[in-house]
Amino acid sequence: MSFMPKPRVAHPGLPRNELGLTRRDYEGGMSTLCAGCGHDSITASIIQACFELSIAPHRVAKVSGIGCSSKTPAYFLSASHGFNSVHGRMPAVATGANAANQDLHYIGVSGDGDSLSIGLGQFCHAMRRNLNMVYIIENNGVYGLTKGQFSASADVGSKAKKGERNEQPPIDPALTALTMGGTFVARSFSGDKAQLVPLIKAAMRHRGFALIDVLSPCVTFNDHEDSTKSYAFTRQHYQPAVHTDFVAPATEIMAEYEAGESIKVDLHDGSHIVLRKVSPDHDPTDRASAYAFLRKRQKAGEHVTGLLYVDGSEPDMHMLNHTVQVPLNRLEWDTLCPGSEGLGAILARYR
């Protein structure tokens, strides 16, 4: 942990975005995580993506659970809204916030412990409802904050720092998302910003639940030789299956994208994603084929990365529930409040 804040002084040549802000304006407080933690690089990628999308920081709500990963919303976008909730309960808080105000961008940050152990149920239901949010799992295979116990994403055969071997099969967040109806399923690596930043940008523009499972080595408890989530192992088994490019609205797609194996996916706001397949047996627009592809590669011991599956046409939670289109804080009082008579009528329905 560093004791001094990052100096405000900046490179005078830093580019500015449409709002006139620099990347530095999207930073948060000084990280208290271990030096070299993958989570800090993901923080930097979120900052970069929000900067590049020219998102006004106060239009973002950051939500998280408990864990080293869940601490990170404090380290980006200090000018946005935030809720650091209870272990594994971030999806519930995000659901409530999104129900009340669907106009904000929701960025959830969770860990493999937070989402795949105590919070697995909440995680699945948020996907099932296609809650409109970006959901980032900073996946290090351990409970970092509580000093390195195996989490549910630990691979069979992976060893803890003191030598103990994990025997239980892992829960793969991407496979889980494909099963639970996630509409945007991606995997990446904290050490590959060139891949991660466009993925976050696309996820921010996707309407619906966008999961990004980010391999994020825990330098302190899970970066040793027999770990399958170390920097070294991840680099060796890293397998980009798709190249993802996020293309802002009204930007001409360059001709080179059209050629060969590229697929264009339209997003609801006029932007689109261009996917360039690396593996010919993978179709990122077909859920069943994506599932089969992932299973096959997982068996081969690969960390398959990229945007694995996307479908921008599914209705999100608000559409499914036919809720009002306007954030509740902008509704007139007499529309928002049913009045005692109206309330009586509602209650009567449940008698």
Add this chain to the structure above:
Amino acid sequence: MKRTDTSDPGYYHRVVDCQWACPAHTDVPEYIRLIAQGHFNDAYMVNRESNVFPGILGRVCDRPCEPACRRGRVEDKPVAICRLKRVAADLRDDIADRLPRIPAAKNGKRIACVGAGPASLTVANDLMPLGYAVTIFEALEKPGGLMRSNIPSFRLPDKVLDGEIDMIVDMGVDLRLGQRIQSMRALLDEGWDAVFIGSGAPRGKDLKLPGREAAAANIHIGIDWLESVAFDHVERIGERVLIIGVGNTAMDCCRSSLRLGAHDVKVMARKPRAFFKASDWELEDAEEENVEIIVNHSPREFLIENGRLRGMLFDVMEYDLDERGRILDSRVTGERTIFCDDVVLAIGQDNACPWIERDLGIEFDQWDVPLVDETTFQATRPGVFFGGDSAFGPKNIIWAVEHGHQAAVSIHRHCQGEALEDRLPVTMNLSSRKMGIHEWAYANDYNSAERRLMPHVDLKERFRKLDIEVELGFSPEQAAYEVQRCLNCDVQTVFTDSLCIECDACIDICPTDCLTMTADGSEEELRGRLKAPADNPEQALFASAPLKYTGRLMIKDENLCVHCGLCAERCPTAAWDMQKSKFKFPYAVDEDEAWQSRKRQTA
């Protein structure tokens, strides 16, 4: 890009911008830290070792270090390096016991120096501790050269000058005042082991225009006039004065005039402001005293009335500039008469050594400048050395000092019968500043304090007498602020490529985006695709060896690194470390030690 060789002292030396820019390589960050700790004596001695005259230079140095200072690129104002030097000099105690000891037994070698300016004084300072008998011949009645005769006492008080010159003279120098050397042949015939010529560039340029002869009584050559002022031979000047030229001499002339009775002083420049030779701070100081600076006026004629100077006629000029501000073309658009009582010409100085006979094997070029080796400072005749303004034309005090150091090394090697070129190399020592996990043995936090302003004596008060020092010096409180602005550029970011696990932590934390891990390329091409543009070609790019996982290189643009140590602090493997670089620039005393130890080994 080629892997950077950081074992070459030149690489890290360049990172210490101020020290690199200082002709005498003063260890600026080191003395600033010592001031911050209240160790004024130590700070003074660090200065004295390289620049010999900290009290003098803390007031009047040309300070090439300040425009070079990194702080000036990160914000807009550099650290007040020069003024902090003065703080060390003003607040120190007696340091007599820390000056080199002069051996009672001499080494039998006799050295003659011509002129008692900073160049000769430095030679004496470096050679006296080695047992040389040094004699300085000075034409004037007081030592100091132009520091005494031309730099006005309201910028540089006599007391300060005397104090630092005495430190050298008191080493036992045989100082012969009032003795102008008239013949080099005669001097050489006296059989000196070496002769050093530090006689300056003593001839002020004249302006031969119509009326020059007739108005001679009221037209003064700047450096001669300042000398007369310094030695009280001139005590008044007319009410309206024109200064021709806009260099540093002009600034001293106009400000001196104001103290000798002038009320209306105009400095006349031929070209626009961007072409002025005077330093910004000298211009500011003159303008603060209500001196008017008039641009684009080219002198044409001295106007005479009743046999007396009445004014000057100027051509009014117009210039065409290109996009880089260079003059493409010029034309005269009109004329203008300006009335005045006196004119001071401050348009430059020339070398002049009429007393050196031209048949002694000491060669001069077509402009009458001696041929001098740029490393050894030896003339074309062995055993004769030049330094200071006499060597390559007018420069400044700090260059004169550095020439003196180098000439002293050469004189020592010459007297020991060793080749002048085989000088000791510059060496470097690196030592980690790591104290604890996130603790460093230097103030690494960036302090956003703004540059302190130098307090000045009130405008009315300062004109009362010629020798009222205008700048009051920083108070201890101001100094305490100013020292925190130094970025400690000598605490280097040292990279060990085999340790890096490519976690990105350093890249993400760096406040000024100095670091990038990227695929190899040529330097020029890399400069365009780093995390932030590396658009200052004066500043080096560091390139590591290929990193072990991806084969990318770690690239650092040195330009805006604020030496905050966060890269090292956030690095899990200590691939980055903060290490203080200390350079050793060999002086005559080091040459002597090396020579003694060689002698012991062969014995």
